[in-house]
Amino acid sequence: MFKKILIPVILSAAMLLGGCSDISVNVNINRDGGRKKLMAVKDDLKWWQETIAYEIYVKSFKDSDGDGCGDINGIISELDHLKNLGVGAIWLTPCYVSPQADNGYDIADYYDIDPAYGTMEDMDRLIEEADKRGIRIVMDLVFNHTSDQNEWFKESALSKDNEKSDWYIWADPKEDGSAPNNWRSIFGGSAWEYNEERGQYYLHTFLPEQPDLNWENPKVREALIDVANFWVKKGVGGFRMDAITYIKKPADLSDGKPDAADGMVGIHSMTANTEGILDYLDEFKSAVQDDTDIFTVGEANGVSAKDLPNWVGKNGVFDMVFEFGFVNIDLPDESNWCETREWTLPEFKAVFSASEKMTSDPKINGWYPMFLENHDQPRSINHFLPEGADRVAGGKALATLLLTMRGTPFIMEGEELGFVNVAWPDIDDYNDISTKNHYKFAIGEGYSEEEAMAGVHRFARDSARTPMQWDGSENAGFTSGKPWLPVSDDYETVNVKAESSDPDSVLSWYHELVNLRSSHREFIDGDYEEILHEDEQIFAYLRENADAKAVVLINMSTEKAAYDPSITENAKQILCTGEGSDAGELAPLEAVIYEELK
Ligand code: GLC
Numbered sequence: 297m298f299k300k301i302l303i304p305v306i307l308s309a310a311m312l313l314g315g316c317s318d319i320s321v322n323v324n325i326n327r328d329g330g331r332k333k334l335m336a337v338k339d340d341l342k343w344w345q346e347t348i349a350y351e352i353y354v355k356s357f358k359d360s361d362g363d364g365c366g367d368i369n370g371i372i373s374e375l376d377h378l379k380n381l382g383v384g385a386i387w388l389t390p391c392y393v394s395p396q397a398d399n400g401y402d403i404a405d406y407y408d409i410d411p412a413y414g415t416m417e418d419m420d421r422l423i424e425e426a427d428k429r430g431i432r433i434v435m436d437l438v439f440n441h442t443s444d445q446n447e448w449f450k451e452s453a454l455s456k457d458n459e460k461s462d463w464y465i466w467a468d469p470k471e472d473g474s475a476p477n478n479w480r481s482i483f484g485g486s487a488w489e490y491n492e493e494r495g496q497y498y499l500h501t502f503l504p505e506q507p508d509l510n511w512e513n514p515k516v517r518e519a520l521i522d523v524a525n526f527w528v529k530k531g532v533g534g535f536r537m538d539a540i541t542y543i544k545k546p547a548d549l550s551d552g553k554p555d556a557a558d559g560m561v562g563i564h565s566m567t568a569n570t571e572g573i574l575d576y577l578d579e580f581k582s583a584v585q586d587d588t589d590i591f592t593v594g595e596a597n598g599v600s601a602k603d604l605p606n607w608v609g610k611n612g613v614f615d616m617v618f619e620f621g622f623v624n625i626d627l628p629d630e631s632n633w634c635e636t637r638e639w640t641l642p643e644f645k646a647v648f649s650a651s652e653k654m655t656s657d658p659k660i661n662g663w664y665p666m667f668l669e670n671h672d673q674p675r676s677i678n679h680f681l682p683e684g685a686d687r688v689a690g691g692k693a694l695a696t697l698l699l700t701m702r703g704t705p706f707i708m709e710g711e712e713l714g715f716v717n718v719a720w721p722d723i724d725d726y727n728d729i730s731t732k733n734h735y736k737f738a739i740g741e742g743y744s745e746e747e748a749m750a751g752v753h754r755f756a757r758d759s760a761r762t763p764m765q766w767d768g769s770e771n772a773g774f775t776s777g778k779p780w781l782p783v784s785d786d787y788e789t790v791n792v793k794a795e796s797s798d799p800d801s802v803l804s805w806y807h808e809l810v811n812l813r814s815s816h817r818e819f820i821d822g823d824y825e826e827i828l829h830e831d832e833q834i835f836a837y838l839r840e841n842a843d844a845k846a847v848v849l850i851n852m853s854t855e856k857a858a859y860d861p862s863i864t865e866n867a868k869q870i871l872c873t874g875e876g877s878d879a880g881e882l883a884p885l886e887a888v889i890y891e892e893l894k
Contacts, residue, residue, distance in 0.1 A: 344534065344591040344615070345663055346820055347384025348699070348810065349434070349706045353671045354391045354413055355399060356763045357709055359775035366763070366774070368414035372425050374766070377792060379429040381712060382810035385591075385704075386426060387434040387536050389671055391419075395445050397505035398729060399761075401436075401538065402443035406523040423531050432533020434591075439520050440539040441506040448519070449507050453491050453498075463516050464507045465499040466491075467549060478551045479567075480560035480631065484733035487563045501542050501563050503729060511543045511576050524584040534591040537614065541598045544573035555629070557741055562631050568598025574606055577613035591615040593665050601650035608655060609662030616665040616704065621647040623673060633734045633751030634743045641832050641852055644680070649826040649837075652702055656824060664703030668694055669711050671760045678717040678754070681885070682854045687714050687790075689885035691802035692873040693850050696887035697835060699809040700848050702824035707806075709764055713795055714802035717759040718784050723752060727781050731756040765791035805873065812871060816891065818844045833857040834882065846870075847890040851882035858882075867892040 358370030368391065378386060390400035391413040400410070409419050423433050442449055452460040467476040467488070475488035476497055488497040489504040499508045509516050524535065545567050552561035577594075585592060596617035599607055607617045624630055625639045625647070655662035668676040677690040691714030698705050720726060723735045731752055738748035758781060765787040766773030772787035784790070795803035813819045822839035833853035839846045847864050851857040861880035867890035869876060874886040882888060 341821060342591070342615075343432075343589065344385055344704060347704065348382045348813075349385040349387055349665070349704055350378055350381065350383040351387045351389070351670060351706055351708045353389050353709055353761050355389070355780060356761050356774070358764060358766070359777065359779075362775060362777040363412070364775050364777040364780045365412050367412065368409070368418040368422050372418075372422050375425055375429055375431065378431060381707070381806060382814065383431055383707070385432050385434050385533055387593075387706070388436060390436045390438055390538075395443055395505065397443065397503055401438050402441070402445075402503065402506045403438050404443040404445040405447075407526060420530065427531070433531075434534040434536055434593075435527050435532050436538055437520075437524060437527075437535045438538040439509065439523075440501060440542045441508045444505045444507055448509075453493055456494060456496070462510055462513055465510050465545060466494060466496045467499070468496055477549055478554065478560045479563040480556075480558065481563055482631075483730045484631070484737045486560070499545070501539065501567065508545075509543070517576060517579065521580060521583045524580070528584060528588055528590060532590065534593070534615075537592060537594040539597070540577070540594045541568045541573070541596050544570040544576060546570050556631065558737075564597060564630070569596075569603065574613055581613055593618060596620075601647075601654045604651065604654040604662060605660050609660035612660075612662060616663050618665055618667060618670070618706075619647075619651055621651075626679070627755075631734075631737065632741065633755045634738045634741075634747050636754070641835065642830055645826060645829060645835055648701065649824075649829075652824045652826075656702060664701070665706055666698055666701045666703040667706040667708070668698055669708035669760060670706070671708065672757050673708075674755055674759050675715050675717050676711065677714065678759075681852060685854050685885060687716055688800070688802055689873065690714070692805040693852060693885045693887045695802065695806055695809055696848065696850050696873065696889070699806070699813060700819050700839060700846075700889065701837075702822065702839065708760060710760075710762075712803055712806045713765060713790050713792065715759075715762075715765075715784065715790065716786070717753065717756075718762055718782075719753040720758075720782075721749075723749065725782075726752065726756055726758050728757040728761070731758060767791050767793040808871065812889070816844065816846065816870070817841060818846050818891075822846070827863060828859060831857075831859065834859055836863075843894055845892045845894070847892075848887070849882060849889075850887040851885055854884045856881060856883060864890040 352371060355366045357366040358374050359366050360369035360373060361367060390403060391409055392403045393405035393408045393410045394400045394402050395404060409416050426433055448460055448463050451458055452463045455461060470476060475486045479487040481487040481500055481502060483502050487499055487501060489500060490497050500506050501508055511517060552566050555561050592614040593616040594614040596607060597620050599617055599619055600621055606612060608614055622644055625644055626636050628635050628637045651664055654660060655664045676694050677685060677687060681690045723732060726732060735748050735752055738751055762781055762784045763772060763774035763779045768788040768791055771779050772783045772791055774783060795801035798804060818839045818841040822841040825838045827838060828834055828836040833851055834857050835850045835852055837848055847867055858881050864879050869888060870891045871889040874883045
């Protein structure tokens, strides 16, 4: 029912500008006057560079059969919400057959759909129904590891000399029978698990239920290429490559220098982005992507701006990579959620600007996947804004950043409604295994229960995974059954239906920005240049193409912020989250966009 009242993507300028409606006339006049010139835009962008991507956490998006778990038919029923958001690519978290030790990131069969999510016919229909709306489906390829229930692993574990014996990373115990080295898995505890049958340990970067594949073996690489090509043939639009920087292990498997009281070292510092990894990824690219229009985006922990020429663009192995430099800006150590780090806005801005600068260098000709949230991260309002920031104003400020930077924006399910973190009282209320392990680690390191829970409230992955809120009815319209994870308490007001009919909601602001992107092409193909870098409150930048120059100013603080008004002197204000404040001043969390036509 709520679909009927969704705000259409193409809004009239008067509606669009809300509090800034007096400015809309100028915008229209200027846009009409500028139309001819607008023909002269760059036209060599690929479809995925012009669109908006949206991440669906399949288990939490929409349940169609009342089992409390989201499914593919549920997604089909809500495709119009995404179409109205201007979405052209949906990244689905893994929905292959899986025992769900890590909610699907432990794949038992890459060639079939988990019955909890539907059937292969449902998936074919999703691809088709999405396509009708101009949306492509992006599959999550989890290729660093499989499930321990995958037939490949079961066979590998049988003996030291079967056909798949070296499809995983096996090693003998140390002389005292202990694990081959002191590497700590990303989810806590040793990265090695003993297997009785083989009398050996196997390596797991994540859970023991997620054994790492041995990419050194050409047969493994071939098998993975076959999987990807199977999905290309189905008509998917791209792949998100999970944990891809960990696939190549160093030849030397000896102990690393301990980084905590447990005497272990985080595996990521030993195996991320290891020399030789690019050869494997190059091989994958030519075997899967050549002669297709699909895109790839790698989850690239351990890759930073300086590495980008090898990872994206002309000579890169992917089209885009998710970098995490800004994500962990508040964590001195990823494995310890109890310590936080003070950070400044100039630091935060510098991470984006370095990557934008690198990817836009014509020698590289790369592209950036702009994101502030995903299913592993806290909600961005809690993560990047000061404590106590207003949810609606904060959600709009961050949406402005997300949708006006150079690159393809990736919206995380719920982000468009301004979701915030949940803070459940007990660790047993949480579902995510990594959250539980971080809690255990904290207690083991001597933190109090209270300190450990504070870390959980701040960083738990469950906050990004609570069910999508569709309306104010029981369970937020997500399911008619019992949701697998509790719905957030704010569902009666924070939901698609309520926000669709409220012109001041976060969702309505998303629609305004989506419309802005489609009518002001500099936000798609324009160059990016950061300005006011040293400013501690304002994130400001230019987006400029041959026809127009836009100035985006976002006050990321909860205090008023002043800036030199001469930077917008010749420009018209075309959008603002607030009442249309005076040039030279921004209200707390206010975002304003100016534009000057050439
Ligand atoms: C990636 C996924 C995360 C998962 C992990 C193991 O980081 O985003 O959700 O737990 O890989 O596959």
